[in-house]
Amino acid sequence: MLSKSRVKYIQSLGQKKFRETEAVFIAEGPKLMKELLEEKSADVKEIYALKEWIDDNLHIVGNTSVTEISEADLEKISHLTTPNKVLAILNQFDNGKLPSAKGKVTLVLENLQDPGNLGTIIRIADWFGVVQIVCSTDTVDVYNPKVVQSTMGSIARVKVFYTGLPEWLTSQKGTSVFTATLKGKDVTTVSKISEGIVIIGNESKGISAELLNLADVKITIPQIGKAESLNAAVAAGIILSHLLT
Amino acid sequence: MLSKSRVKYIQSLGQKKFRETEAVFIAEGPKLMKELLEEKSADVKEIYALKEWIDDNLHIVGNTSVTEISEADLEKISHLTTPNKVLAILNQFDNGKLPSAKGKVTLVLENLQDPGNLGTIIRIADWFGVVQIVCSTDTVDVYNPKVVQSTMGSIARVKVFYTGLPEWLTSQKGTSVFTATLKGKDVTTVSKISEGIVIIGNESKGISAELLNLADVKITIPQIGKAESLNAAVAAGIILSHLLT
Numbered sequence: 001m002l003s004k005s006r007v008k009y010i011q012s013l014g015q016k017k018f019r020e021t022e023a024v025f026i027a028e029g030p031k032l033m034k035e036l037l038e039e040k041s042a043d044v045k046e047i048y049a050l051k052e053w054i055d056d057n058l059h060i061v062g063n064t065s066v067t068e069i070s071e072a073d074l075e076k077i078s079h080l081t082t083p084n085k086v087l088a089i090l091n092q093f094d095n096g097k098l099p100s101a102k103g104k105v106t107l108v109l110e111n112l113q114d115p116g117n118l119g120t121i122i123r124i125a126d127w128f129g130v131v132q133i134v135c136s137t138d139t140v141d142v143y144n145p146k147v148v149q150s151t152m153g154s155i156a157r158v159k160v161f162y163t164g165l166p167e168w169l170t171s172q173k174g175t176s177v178f179t180a181t182l183k184g185k186d187v188t189t190v191s192k193i194s195e196g197i198v199i200i201g202n203e204s205k206g207i208s209a210e211l212l213n214l215a216d217v218k219i220t221i222p223q224i225g226k227a228e229s230l231n232a233a234v235a236a237g238i239i240l241s242h243l244l245t
Numbered sequence: 246m247l248s249k250s251r252v253k254y255i256q257s258l259g260q261k262k263f264r265e266t267e268a269v270f271i272a273e274g275p276k277l278m279k280e281l282l283e284e285k286s287a288d289v290k291e292i293y294a295l296k297e298w299i300d301d302n303l304h305i306v307g308n309t310s311v312t313e314i315s316e317a318d319l320e321k322i323s324h325l326t327t328p329n330k331v332l333a334i335l336n337q338f339d340n341g342k343l344p345s346a347k348g349k350v351t352l353v354l355e356n357l358q359d360p361g362n363l364g365t366i367i368r369i370a371d372w373f374g375v376v377q378i379v380c381s382t383d384t385v386d387v388y389n390p391k392v393v394q395s396t397m398g399s400i401a402r403v404k405v406f407y408t409g410l411p412e413w414l415t416s417q418k419g420t421s422v423f424t425a426t427l428k429g430k431d432v433t434t435v436s437k438i439s440e441g442i443v444i445i446g447n448e449s450k451g452i453s454a455e456l457l458n459l460a461d462v463k464i465t466i467p468q469i470g471k472a473e474s475l476n477a478a479v480a481a482g483i484i485l486s487h488l489l490t
Contacts, residue, residue, distance in 0.1 A: 035473075116361065120476045129469030154472045188490050222490040224374030227399045228280075231365045234482035237475065241483045245433050245467040 002048070002073045010048075010077040010089070016141045023092045025143035029084040030057075035153025037061065042090060042156040049086035050074065057086075064088075079145035092143060095159045098168060099132045101175040101197050105244065109135045110165060110211055111202040112232060118142065119150025120233035121200070126154035128240045133160045134168055169214045172197065176216045178243070179207050180235050184218030187242045198243065200236045247293070247318045255293075255322040255334070261386045268337045270388035274329040275302075280398025282306065287335060287401040294331035295319060302331075309333075324390035337388060340404045343413060344377045346420040346442050350489065354380045355410060355456055356447040357477060363387065364395025365478035366445070371399035373485045378405045379413055414459045417442065421461045423488070424452050425480050429463030432487045443488065445481045 012018040013026050024045065027036055030053060036042040037060050047066045049057075054068055074083045099106065107130050112118050118140050125133055140147060142160040151158075169177060178190075179199040199215065201207030212218075221230060221238050230238070257263040258271050269290065272281055275298060281287040282305050292311045294302075299313055319328045344351065352375050357363050363385050370378055385392060387405040396403075414422060423435075424444040444460065446452030457463070466475060466483050475483070 120479060123472050124475065124479055126470045126472035127466075127468055127475050131470075150476075152473065157471055186490075188486070221372075221486060223372055224489060225371045225376075226402055227368050227371035228397065230369060230372050230482065231395075231478065233476065234365060234369055234479055237479035238482050238486045241433070241466060241486070244469060245431075 002067070002069055002077070007073070007076050010087070013089070014079055014145060016144070019092070019141070019143050024089050025092055025148060026079060026087060026145050027090060027148050028078060028080050028087045028145070029149070030086055032149065032153055033057075033086050033088060034060065036088070036090065036156055037064075039153065039156035041093065044088050044090050046089045047086060048074070048077065048088070053085040080149070093156075093159070095161060098161055098163055099134070099159065101172040101195070103195055104132065105130050105193065105195065106197045107133045107236065107240075108165060108169070108197055108199040109133060109139050110199060110207055111136050111205070112139045112200070113203055114232070115140050115144045115146035116150050117203065117231070117233045119147040121236050122147075122151040122158050122160065123154040124233065124237045124240060125158045128244050130240065130244075131158060133158060134165070135160060135162050136165045137162050166210055166214065169197065169211070177214055178217045178219055178239075179212060179215040180239055181207060181212065181218045181220060182229075184220040187219045187221050187239055190217070190219055190243060192245075193243050196243070198236075198239060200232055203232050247312070247314055247322070252318070252321050255332070258334070259324055259390060261389070264337070264386070264388050269334050270337055270393060271324060271332060271390050272335060272393050273323060273325055273332045273390070274394070275331055277394065277398055278302075278331050278333060279305065281333070281335065281401055282309075284398065284401035286338065289333050289335050291334045292331060293319070293322065293333070298330040325394070338401075338404070340406060343406055343408055344379070344404065346417040346440070348440055349377065350375050350438065350440065351442045352378045352481065352485075353410060353414070353442055353444040354378060354384050355444060355452055356381050356450070357384045357445070358448055359477070360385050360389045360391035361395050362448065362476070362478045364392040364400075366481050367392075367396040367403050367405065368399045369478065369482045369485060370403045373489050375485065375489075376403060378403060379410070380405060380407050381410045382407050411455055411459065414442065414456070422459055423462045423464055423484075424457060424460040425484055426452060426457065426463045426465060427474075429465040432464045432466050432484055435462070435464055435488060437490075438488050441488070443484060445477055448477050
């Protein structure tokens with residue numbers, strides 16, 4: 001049985017301001033939980049789960065506090081449409097200071113708004129071995145429950161930073177900056193890179209003129225048919241696939 | 246003012262069985278509406294819109310019946326989290342009989358469940374000039390409002406069929422069948438194609454053993470990092486980008 005105040009506390013973590021004050025976030029469901037419990041970088045503080053999940057997973061929870069709850073309680077605290085056996089509170093990752101782009105591939109996201117897109121992009125980054133993402137401060141919060149869910153665990157392996165992009169990009173002189181635009185060099189003809197910054201823009205507005213000005217190479221995914229654009233995460237996937245493999 | 250029975254009718258179109266009986270579907274929002282009104286293949290039957298949308302768009306609606314409604318009415322009939330000025334009822338597309346794979350690139354979807362994924366894949370197909378998609382009968386309905394919204398208008402340019410996949414694939418002998426799997430030929434090394442069938446599997450289970458057996462070429466997106474898999478739509482985008490451009 002969960003106390004009312006605990007229910008209220010967990011519900012409040014759906015909001016960014018409360019997540020920030022507490023420096024925690026929520027993750028849900030057996031698959032994601034297993035991924036996070038196995039990942040050293042993920043610091044699981046508290047687990048709330050149905051009896052059946054606890055019975056099956058006691059061997060992987062280690063010293064983490066586990067509270068058995070009812071389906072009715074899970075429904076109250078879950079941020080999923082269909083609550084799924086287990087919910088955990090984790091400490092936010094301590095990524096330290098802003099990263100350097102030297103010697104690495106860095107993804108830069110400008111004003112990305114859709115939580116599913118950000119989560120999917122973190123998963124893509126993790127697939128292609130991109131270890132850091134730098135987001136504009138107006139990009140959706142990485143600890144938004146929908147972002148966390150759609151990373152499928154990759155949130156524990158990719159460092160996500162927020163900052164003013166023009167300043168950060170200007171401080172990374174020497175590393176080539178690639179932007180995805182509708183009129184640029186065919187991405188299938190660009191050479192593979194082992195160092196570089198790749199900018200993905202807002203879902204409907206694309207990349208701002210200010211960032212476009214800071215780009216060294218403008219690249220385009222060749223269009224054969226008539227769709228006006230590609231989904232931001234799909235574009236990120238295609239571009240990284242051509243630049244990195 | 247909308248009658249109660251009209252509100253009920255439009256709400257019912259959120260369910261597949263009512264859409265099928267009526268052979269119609271719903272689309273919403275100014276951007277999608279503009280795309281669909283401009284597309285000859287889309288047959289817009291009725292439009293329900295706020296005064297401001299009607300004032301701005303009267304020149305593009307042609308002979309379509311337009312009903313001015315209040316924000317309160319729109320909220321009742323909308324399937325969006327944030328209703329957006331206009332909702333239309335369209336006739337379902339008449340795609341005729343099952344297509345031949347000869348001379349074309351055909352996308353095949355097995356048991357895709359997420360509406361956003363299907364919509365995004367239709368948009369990707371449209372970007373890369375793929376004009377037909379054949380889905381297993383247990384794939385999410387193309388006229389699901391969330392699918393329609395995420396196609397961004399591409400639903401009017403890509404033909405989507407539903408059928409038993411083993412039978413259809415067996416009837417297409419002579420056309421190479423490519424499947425995305427976790428262990429196959431590196432997609433970046435596969436030659437460009439102008440004819441072929443590309444299978445994308447279920448979000449969590451991948452491709453069934455039965456379909457895998459019918460594949461001529463198994464392809465894989467090289468993995469550098471640690472993510473267990475890629476989102477189905479992202480995988481489709483990357484594969485089509487390498488096979489077609």
